[in-house]
Structures are given as C-alpha cells and as structure tokens.
Amino acid sequence: MTSQQQKRRNVRRRIFYLKRAAALGTVILLTGILALLLLSCMADKSTEPAAQKTQAGQPRPANAAMPVSRGEAPAAPTVPTVQNVPDGWKQIDLSESALREGTLVLVNNQIAFDDSIPETVTVYDQKDGSYLVKDIYLSVTQETMDALNEWMDAFAAETGIRDVNIVAGWRSFQDQTGLYENAVSNRGQAYADAYIALPGHSEHHTGLAVDLDTYDVESGASGGFDGEEDYAWAVEHAWEFGFIQRYPEAKSEITGINFESWHFRYVGLPHAYVMRSENLCLEEYIDYLRGYPFSGRHLNVTCFDNNYEIYFCPKDQVVVPSSGDYRVSGNNVDGFIVVIELP
Ligand SMILES: [Zn+2]
Structure with missing residues (x-):
C-alpha cells in the first residue's frame, strides 16, 4: 500500500468515526429534550389548582376553571396575595378573630x-x-x-x-x-x-x-x-x-x-362523618385537612347524598368560590377550612 493510499484510508476512517459520534450526539440530545418535556408536563399536573372532579365523577361546576394570569397591576395588598387565583375564585380578607369562629x-x-x-x-x-x-x-x-x-x-x-x-x-x-x-x-x-x-x-x-x-x-x-x-x-x-x-x-x-x-x-357535617370514617379525633382531623390545600387536591366527600368539596387555606390566603354557597371555619391555629356543597 502506498503512503497515498494509507492517507486516504486514514481520512475515510476519521470520517466514519466522526459520523458515528455525530449520530450518537443526536440521539443523546433528543433523549434529553424528551426527558425535559416529560418532566415539565408532570410539573404542570402537580400544580393543578383544585380537584377537578367530584367523587361521583361529575365535572366541577363552571366556576372552577383553570387559572389564568391577569394583566392588571395589583393594588397595594393588605394581605399576601395568592398567586394565580383561578377564574371563578376570589381571595377574601378575614380578620384574626375569624380564626376563632366556625365549627372547627x-x-x-x-x-x-x-x-x-x-x-x-x-x-x-x-x-x-x-x-x-x-x-x-x-x-x-x-x-x-x-x-x-x-x-x-x-x-x-x-x-x-x-x-x-x-x-x-x-x-x-x-x-x-x-x-x-x-x-x-x-x-x-x-x-x-x-x-x-x-x-x-x-x-x-x-x-x-x-x-x-x-x-x-x-x-x-x-x-x-x-x-x-x-x-x-x-x-x-x-x-x-x-x-x-x-x-x-x-x-x-x-x-x-x-x-x-x-x-x-x-363540628357539623360532613366533618363528623369524615372524622368517624377515618377514625380521627379533632386534633388529627385539623392536621389531615392541611393535606388538602387550595393549591392542591381538594377533599371530596359524599354524605347523605350530598357532595362536598373541602380544602384548607393558610390564614391571610383564603380563597373561596366567587359565586355560590360555601362555609368557612377558622381552626384557631393557622388557617381556615372551606366547605363547598356541590350541586
Ligand atoms: Zn365537657
């Protein structure tokens, strides 16, 4: 083999390795992008504002739409503002004494x-x-x-x-x-x-x-x-x-x-029902409800054919439906429990 032939063969080999490296790089890049897309999708799901379905599987009423960002500049807030209050919900300002009012x-x-x-x-x-x-x-x-x-x-x-x-x-x-x-x-x-x-x-x-x-x-x-x-x-x-x-x-x-x-x-219904079925005393129930914050999954309860949606709001961050009936009780510690009776 001449030295000329040897050189060409070396060049061909280098090109082959370069191509293979490029192909491998592309596969790694594509896998990375796919993983990122999957992760962001999962993160979206975990921050959904509220349980979207009742226990009976009916869709939430029209007042529980997904959050939208609003363009207007906020006025100087007297209480910490809840970020991205979804359409159909509103933040309300409850006094410190309201924490000691209600059946819970x-x-x-x-x-x-x-x-x-x-x-x-x-x-x-x-x-x-x-x-x-x-x-x-x-x-x-x-x-x-x-x-x-x-x-x-x-x-x-x-x-x-x-x-x-x-x-x-x-x-x-x-x-x-x-x-x-x-x-x-x-x-x-x-x-x-x-x-x-x-x-x-x-x-x-x-x-x-x-x-x-x-x-x-x-x-x-x-x-x-x-x-x-x-x-x-x-x-x-x-x-x-x-x-x-x-x-x-x-x-x-x-x-x-x-x-x-x-x-x-x-304590009223449906709380007495949940406490009984979950075998919780009041101390435990108040803790249990903190696991259902407004920003997360809500507790859906069916009791005597009535459907209820229950969630917890830290004080100064109370969000309630903008229309329809709801009840709010302070827990005398750190927040409020909202109960909505669903139609
Ligand atoms: Zn007594």
Missing part, C-alpha cells in the same frame, strides 16, 4: 380560645320535649342548638328515652377557673389535670360543646352518661347530627384528656 375551632391544653365570647342561645328557650336541661341559663351556639334538638328527638323517637339532661354548654373563663380550683381542692391535682381544662383551654368556651347526664325525675338523682346499653344509640348516631364524642379512650394521648363518655362537640 380547635381548643385543647396547648391551644387556648383567647377570651372571645361566642354568640349563644339558651337551650331552655329552644329545646324540644325529648330531653332535659340543667337550668335556664345554659347556652350553646345556634347551630349546636339546632343539631342538639334533632339528635335528641331522633334518640327519643328510637328508644323512647327522654331523661338525657344537658348539664354543661357554653362556659365563661371565670366559671372554668372556679371549676378547676374546686377540682384541685376536692379531688386533687392529678384528677383536675386529667379531666378539667385550664381556664382558656376548655372547649366549653366555644359554645360548641355539651355535657350529657341523665336525670331521674322521680328521685331527682343524676345517673351519669356512660353511653352504654340504652344510651348507646345516641353515641353511635351522634355523627349523623354533626356531633363527635370529643375525647375517645383510644385518642387520649393526642387529645390530652382522659375518656369522657359525656362530652360531645358539634
């Missing part, structure tokens, strides 16, 4: 109810004949009152029992102080700490809690309320009327209060 306010040994006084009505004035009340002053919120009537009416209709006595409802800070001090001096510090909340930390300050007892009209004796035998129906069906047995035995580590068979808390 959480009050326990760590979280105080501040010194708010809720609006209440007296049970004696509005109760039906299916149960009793300790005195003419005992009061609860209007929603609690209505649900209590329905619950006790259903219980009496089912069992014929009409001796349930409501012995506690809304309680002032002063009353709670007296109760705590009495418990310490009569039954000791350990009992008081296990059963009696410190002033400011009782659910009874909210007007959403009731204590049940039984009352023998003939003997005038109080029988307590253990929620067993004849009274088991009232406990079993409480959720249907929006009540929960607030301090279950299995949750006392979380609630910080020993089992109280007599203490019921009104």
Whole structure:
C-alpha cells in the first residue's frame, strides 16, 4: 500500500468515526429534550389548582376553571396575595378573630380560645320535649342548638328515652377557673389535670360543646352518661347530627384528656362523618385537612347524598368560590377550612 493510499484510508476512517459520534450526539440530545418535556408536563399536573372532579365523577361546576394570569397591576395588598387565583375564585380578607369562629375551632391544653365570647342561645328557650336541661341559663351556639334538638328527638323517637339532661354548654373563663380550683381542692391535682381544662383551654368556651347526664325525675338523682346499653344509640348516631364524642379512650394521648363518655362537640357535617370514617379525633382531623390545600387536591366527600368539596387555606390566603354557597371555619391555629356543597 502506498503512503497515498494509507492517507486516504486514514481520512475515510476519521470520517466514519466522526459520523458515528455525530449520530450518537443526536440521539443523546433528543433523549434529553424528551426527558425535559416529560418532566415539565408532570410539573404542570402537580400544580393543578383544585380537584377537578367530584367523587361521583361529575365535572366541577363552571366556576372552577383553570387559572389564568391577569394583566392588571395589583393594588397595594393588605394581605399576601395568592398567586394565580383561578377564574371563578376570589381571595377574601378575614380578620384574626375569624380564626376563632366556625365549627372547627380547635381548643385543647396547648391551644387556648383567647377570651372571645361566642354568640349563644339558651337551650331552655329552644329545646324540644325529648330531653332535659340543667337550668335556664345554659347556652350553646345556634347551630349546636339546632343539631342538639334533632339528635335528641331522633334518640327519643328510637328508644323512647327522654331523661338525657344537658348539664354543661357554653362556659365563661371565670366559671372554668372556679371549676378547676374546686377540682384541685376536692379531688386533687392529678384528677383536675386529667379531666378539667385550664381556664382558656376548655372547649366549653366555644359554645360548641355539651355535657350529657341523665336525670331521674322521680328521685331527682343524676345517673351519669356512660353511653352504654340504652344510651348507646345516641353515641353511635351522634355523627349523623354533626356531633363527635370529643375525647375517645383510644385518642387520649393526642387529645390530652382522659375518656369522657359525656362530652360531645358539634363540628357539623360532613366533618363528623369524615372524622368517624377515618377514625380521627379533632386534633388529627385539623392536621389531615392541611393535606388538602387550595393549591392542591381538594377533599371530596359524599354524605347523605350530598357532595362536598373541602380544602384548607393558610390564614391571610383564603380563597373561596366567587359565586355560590360555601362555609368557612377558622381552626384557631393557622388557617381556615372551606366547605363547598356541590350541586
Ligand atoms: Zn365537657
């Protein structure tokens, strides 16, 4: 082979290798672009604003369109602005005190109810004949009152029992102080700490809690309320009327209060239903709802043939539908829970 031939052969070999490298480069580049496209597609999906379907698979109402960016310059905001509020939704400004309003306010040994006084009505004035009340002053919120009537009416209709006595409802800070001090001096510090909340930390300050007892009209004796035998129906069906047995035995580590068979808390529907079906106490439920933020997947619940959409908004970033009915409750900690009843 001449040196000329050798050179040509070397050139041909170099061209062959260059072509192969170029082809390999193109394949790598194309794979990279494809991977990037796939990733951006997945990221879009994960930031969808709301669950787009109800549990029954119906499309969301027209007021829940995808977000669009709006051209106008924003006015100086008084609260942090929620980015890209979708069409059909609006941001609302709720005061700090609204955090302590609504049926989902959480009050326990760590979280105080501040010194708010809720609006209440007296049970004696509005109760039906299916149960009793300790005195003419005992009061609860209007929603609690209505649900209590329905619950006790259903219980009496089912069992014929009409001796349930409501012995506690809304309680002032002063009353709670007296109760705590009495418990310490009569039954000791350990009992008081296990059963009696410190002033400011009782659910009874909210007007959403009731204590049940039984009352023998003939003997005038109080029988307590253990929620067993004849009274088991009232406990079993409480959720249907929006009540929960607030301090279950299995949750006392979380609630910080020993089992109280007599203490019921009104949270309303569909919350009582979800708490029951998911086996969550109120502390756990409030946490659970943080997993359904407005910006993410919403919780869709069907209860008694009604469809609900539930989501959590951090305080100062509350977004609600711009039309139609919705309910908002503060959680007394860090945000609000919105419930929409779907058509
Ligand atoms: Zn109580």
